Amino acid sequence: MYQLLDPSTFVVFITGATSGFGAAAARRYAEAGAKVIATGRREERLVELQLELGAKNCHIIPLDVQDRAAMEQAIADLPPPFAGVNIVLANAGLALGLQPAHETDLGDWETMIATNITGLVYTVRLLLPGMIDRGGGHVVTLGSVAGDYPYPGGSVYGATKAFAKQFALNLRSDVQGKNIRVTNIEPGLTETEFSLVRFKGDEDKAAKPYAGTKAMNADDIAESIFWTTTLPAHVNVNRLQLMATTQAFGPFDIYREG
Ligand code: NDP
Numbered sequence: 001m002y003q004l005l006d007p008s009t010f011v012v013f014i015t016g017a018t019s020g021f022g023a024a025a026a027r028r029y030a031e032a033g034a035k036v037i038a039t040g041r042r043e044e045r046l047v048e049l050q051l052e053l054g055a056k057n058c059h060i061i062p063l064d065v066q067d068r069a070a071m072e073q074a075i076a077d078l079p080p081p082f083a084g085v086n087i088v089l090a091n092a093g094l095a096l097g098l099q100p101a102h103e104t105d106l107g108d109w110e111t112m113i114a115t116n117i118t119g120l121v122y123t124v125r126l127l128l129p130g131m132i133d134r135g136g137g138h139v140v141t142l143g144s145v146a147g148d149y150p151y152p153g154g155s156v157y158g159a160t161k162a163f164a165k166q167f168a169l170n171l172r173s174d175v176q177g178k179n180i181r182v183t184n185i186e187p188g189l190t191e192t193e194f195s196l197v198r199f200k201g202d203e204d205k206a207a208k209p210y211a212g213t214k215a216m217n218a219d220d221i222a223e224s225i226f227w228t229t230t231l232p233a234h235v236n237v238n239r240l241q242l243m244a245t246t247q248a249f250g251p252f253d254i255y256r257e258g
């Protein structure tokens, strides 16, 4: 029989565990017997998650991934049962707006870059040395189909996800020989709070991308993340791109006069 890794040996550090993929992944790992460190800014959501999963298996840390000092402190202060992190799920991220580049709010771009790029590199850089010292681990980053395929209004969001992909691939080169796996997960249309955040709480706009179709859900992505990390240690999934079956590709957009 094919031998998967034992999830009860996993200590999983998750950014963005208050919603969507991060929350679903926290549940998936905890139900499989892993220890989970759930982080995010909304403390009340973390408290609820910890109540659900139990404090023995779920340690919570309210934090903003953009805050380097807070990240450093949180990681330095991890209590013993949770200190030996061997899986990092660098998931926290967001899209803001869908306006064309010349009309977009520059502040939205700054927030996406600070969260999806700066927060991502803080997470990985601060947790990686410990994993190397302990002899191995797995870094999972959250990219997107938007990191490969351009779409109108996706300029900086897509670029941050292209960053995640290239960062993950480059990371693999740096950790060669250190028993560290790196995987960039690249989902397409998935119904979470993502769209509500993108459209700043406008529920009508947020519902439109999912209306009349069957999008993926957070559990679909959590299961895929979980799967890549349970594969035997000699197998590395570099990139995993997922789309809803209902989502495919359109033609190039040719501008024509008249
Ligand atoms: P959600 O909005 O449901 O979840 C986003 C999570 O990120 C929340 O837990 C949020 O927590 C956290 N987060 C956002 N900003 C910060 C911050 N500054 N510090 C700490 N945590 C933060 O979206 P998804 O679950 O869908 O998205 C998760 C990741 O997947 C993102 O990186 C997104 O770009 C990516 N993705 C999403 C797709 C989709 O269609 N849904 C498709 C492809 C990729 P809090 O607000 O409490 O801090």
Ligand code: 8X3
Binding pocket: 143, 144, 145, 146, 154, 187, 188, 189, 190
């Ligand atoms: C989220 C998927 O297509 O809305 O990364 O950019 S998309």
